Amino acid sequence: MGQVADKLKREFWTREFILFVVVGVINTLDCSLFAAVLMQYGIEDANIAFNIGYVMSNILAYLLNCWLIFPTRPQLYQYFKFALSYVGNAIIENVSVLVLYNWLGFPPVVSFVLAALISVPVTFLMVKIYAFSKK
Numbered sequence: 001m002g003q004v005a006d007k008l009k010r011e012f013w014t015r016e017f018i019l020f021v022v023v024g025v026i027n028t029l030d031c032s033l034f035a036a037v038l039m040q041y042g043i044e045d046a047n048i049a050f051n052i053g054y055v056m057s058n059i060l061a062y063l064l065n066c067w068l069i070f071p072t073r074p075q076l077y078q079y080f081k082f083a084l085s086y087v088g089n090a091i092i093e094n095v096s097v098l099v100l101y102n103w104l105g106f107p108p109v110v111s112f113v114l115a116a117l118i119s120v121p122v123t124f125l126m127v128k129i130y131a132f133s134k135k
């Protein structure tokens with residue numbers, strides 16, 4: 001078990017991972033901000049505003065990943081790989097909330113936070129290996 005713990009520590013106790021988490025917090029905040037601004041300026045449906053805000057914040061997250069975490073020049077093909085990496089995140093978070101909130105009865109906010117804690121390391125690896133691979 002010690003070798004597994006050491007490997008996880010080497011993979012996740014890194015500058016890249018810490019910055020990835022910081023960018024994720026920024027991404028969460030700017031998604032909400034973008035959606036709120038869109039609703040203020042004419043999009044009345046909160047779901048539509050949120051989804052447009054999500055796409056806008058995902059583009060910003062990609063650029064921040066390029067500039068701060070995995071230094072590379074932004075490219076459209078790489079952005080699509082980055083966005084595809086987040087499909088797994090969405091699935092993991094939705095399944096986690098389904099299990100934690102709907103089946104186990106955890107409070108909503110606790111379910112959301114635990115879902116994020118479960119999905120962030122997986123998303124980090126997907127982004128690092130798939131979207132920003134040096135191959």
